[in-house]
Amino acid sequence: MLSRGQMVLVKDGKAKACIVLADQTAETRQAAELLNKFVGRISGVQLPLVPSSKVRRNGVFIGGKSAGLPSDGYQIACHGGSLLITSGGGRGAVYGVVALLEQYMGVNYWAYEAYDCPRCPTISLPAIQLQDAPAFRFRQTFSYGNDDPDYILWYRLNNQSEVFASNLWVHTFNQILPASVYGASHPEYYSFLNGQRRPGAHSQWCLTNPEVFELACQKIDSIFKANPGKTMISVSQNDGNNTYCQCEACRAVDEYEGSPSGNLIRFLNKLAKRFPDKQFSTLAYLYSMHPPKHVKPLPNVNIMLCDIDCKREVPLTDNASGRDFMRALEGWGRISDNIFVWDYGINFDNMIAPFPNFHILQKNLQLFKKNHATMIFEQVNGQRGTDFSEMRAYMLGKLMWNPSLNADSLMQVFLNGYYGRAGKYLYEYQKILQGALLASNTDLWIYDSPVSHKAGMLNEHCMAVYQELFDKAEASVRDDSVHLARVQIARLPIQYSELEIARTQTGLDKAAVERKLETFRERCARYHITRLNERNNLVDDYCRLYKERFLPHANSNKAAGAKVLWNHAPAARYRPIADKALTDGLYGGASYVESWVGWEGEDADFVLDMGEKKTFSSVTTDFLMQSGAWVLLPKSVSYSYSQDGKTFTNLGSCEFAEDRDLSIRFVPGEVRVSSPVTARYIRVVVKTIGLCPSWHYGVGHPAWFFLDEVKVE
Ligand SMILES: [Zn+2]
Numbered sequence: 085m086l087s088r089g090q091m092v093l094v095k096d097g098k099a100k101a102c103i104v105l106a107d108q109t110a111e112t113r114q115a116a117e118l119l120n121k122f123v124g125r126i127s128g129v130q131l132p133l134v135p136s137s138k139v140r141r142n143g144v145f146i147g148g149k150s151a152g153l154p155s156d157g158y159q160i161a162c163h164g165g166s167l168l169i170t171s172g173g174g175r176g177a178v179y180g181v182v183a184l185l186e187q188y189m190g191v192n193y194w195a196y197e198a199y200d201c202p203r204c205p206t207i208s209l210p211a212i213q214l215q216d217a218p219a220f221r222f223r224q225t226f227s228y229g230n231d232d233p234d235y236i237l238w239y240r241l242n243n244q245s246e247v248f249a250s251n252l253w254v255h256t257f258n259q260i261l262p263a264s265v266y267g268a269s270h271p272e273y274y275s276f277l278n279g280q281r282r283p284g285a286h287s288q289w290c291l292t293n294p295e296v297f298e299l300a301c302q303k304i305d306s307i308f309k310a311n312p313g314k315t316m317i318s319v320s321q322n323d324g325n326n327t328y329c330q331c332e333a334c335r336a337v338d339e340y341e342g343s344p345s346g347n348l349i350r351f352l353n354k355l356a357k358r359f360p361d362k363q364f365s366t367l368a369y370l371y372s373m374h375p376p377k378h379v380k381p382l383p384n385v386n387i388m389l390c391d392i393d394c395k396r397e398v399p400l401t402d403n404a405s406g407r408d409f410m411r412a413l414e415g416w417g418r419i420s421d422n423i424f425v426w427d428y429g430i431n432f433d434n435m436i437a438p439f440p441n442f443h444i445l446q447k448n449l450q451l452f453k454k455n456h457a458t459m460i461f462e463q464v465n466g467q468r469g470t471d472f473s474e475m476r477a478y479m480l481g482k483l484m485w486n487p488s489l490n491a492d493s494l495m496q497v498f499l500n501g502y503y504g505r506a507g508k509y510l511y512e513y514q515k516i517l518q519g520a521l522l523a524s525n526t527d528l529w530i531y532d533s534p535v536s537h538k539a540g541m542l543n544e545h546c547m548a549v550y551q552e553l554f555d556k557a558e559a560s561v562r563d564d565s566v567h568l569a570r571v572q573i574a575r576l577p578i579q580y581s582e583l584e585i586a587r588t589q590t591g592l593d594k595a596a597v598e599r600k601l602e603t604f605r606e607r608c609a610r611y612h613i614t615r616l617n618e619r620n621n622l623v624d625d626y627c628r629l630y631k632e633r634f635l636p637h638a639n640s641n642k643a644a645g646a647k648v649l650w651n652h653a654p655a656a657r658y659r660p661i662a663d664k665a666l667t668d669g670l671y672g673g674a675s676y677v678e679s680w681v682g683w684e685g686e687d688a689d690f691v692l693d694m695g696e697k698k699t700f701s702s703v704t705t706d707f708l709m710q711s712g713a714w715v716l717l718p719k720s721v722s723y724s725y726s727q728d729g730k731t732f733t734n735l736g737s738c739e740f741a742e743d744r745d746l747s748i749r750f751v752p753g754e755v756r757v758s759s760p761v762t763a764r765y766i767r768v769v770v771k772t773i774g775l776c777p778s779w780h781y782g783v784g785h786p787a788w789f790f791l792d793e794v795k796v797e
Pocket of ligand 1: 289291293331332334335
């Protein structure tokens, strides 16, 4: 006996309903295909597509407009023995089908090509009356699943190329007016920084120059003509901080407006007036994050506001960096209803490391909504093997659609669904990790290192609990290879953290560390996880270097524990560690935040006092190259030696060639002599390159170099 309103789609393996396309749009056809794909997976049969004139009852009518719904919104209603899925435009019909599958047909889509659906020869539906619409009109993540077309539909995600002409959506100055084309003949188009014009891929435009505006208009006009149907383009600063033009005219505007965003908004408003039928997006990012005091963006100027500098351990309202961003968000919210928030939930330097930001996702999205954001991009680690990437993408996909969903419930649904019986242990792990992070009062941020948390959420006692929970989690799914693989991938961040912390400690059982390194390498290989960070450093290279740098059993450094006498000390924030770090036998890792000692735009000059005369034939200093963080190689390093600490004899020097590689590397500066010398003192002088070069993000600003161990053999 069927209850009132109940509708049977399939009975005993035979189709009982049919699909009617209410319009012929691509989205409606896509919605019908998605429905039939899962009806087929559940029951083994598909529903026939029938013209509407032949259907009286048991039709699934897909498509057609529903008045009053926004784009991507949908309505599902039972009416006269049929089911109607109508749309507010956009992909509303598809998203209605997703709701039907998820809420009424038992289908769950977890991650890349990973879904659960029931197998049953009969599919019946209760009476349904449902209407829904997104909180934000544009929703994007770099999520785990972006190469799976059904996943994209399931999580109702957009892609920037759907919206922005020629895929120009961020950091576009150099794509619109390349410095390589105009820089030599018109350096005045580009930023005046530190006394001169500095054209380059990471320089900015001189926004008060009227020729720049006219040339940009010509380029933009031709881009729109080449991309018919597109109405939006980003005209936005190149990546890098504080590289805006500081010529007299630009500076006057920025001073009057109280922010470098003043020149940008004035420029963008002129574009918006020149092309009133188009939308112009620009960045409010790093130096331009705060709104101008006077000029207001026109309605067709879109503000892409980025919270890159914010710390992630608490919501944006609850720490200093977040409050600074909130002032910017509220300021922009007062003068614009056209805000695109670019939010970060990523650790660029250590993707396979715990990043427990799940407790702040919902609150932050609610803040964006409240302050007039209409478009959202969540920049998260979207690769397999990075910290709980599948769950982060799941929760963000759901919350970007509806930020009032309960985040903790979403977490539990995901963990139990995706990890099966192991889910409860992973939930416990997440909760302890979150509590330990909050209790530690330590920042969580985009260039984080597990080493920064070794006294906090990754302390010895916590790590023991996490390992025990993962042991239980693995044991609970031992006979289930799919779930076991997922649990072992979720464990990698803890295993990586253990290795990272081990290399900063002395007196460890190195054989045991080597076994852990091998387990990490072997599991990464088994699950095809190759990359360790956003700079393309590879797991295999990491493991090889780990053996070379951190595992040697004997410390052959004759300068071990040497006293350092400073002629030119490092930057103030590195002085507390500098006296020990250069000769403690512990090498820095892939992040400058620990063990490395840095100088900003200045030379280093120091003397090592080894306490007594020693005989040696080589001196090597270890340098870090992390170009994305303005950490470049110096120009040169030179060594000299002395018996009395007063008169020094040159040992030799080592020049570094410019290297534009973005990957993180350790580069030795070595001098070796054929006949050994004997001395008590060694002087090390490192010459800086001065300012970051024009091709670099930091053009016109002081470059850093970082060094760690000085090895004397
Ligand atoms: Zn200027």
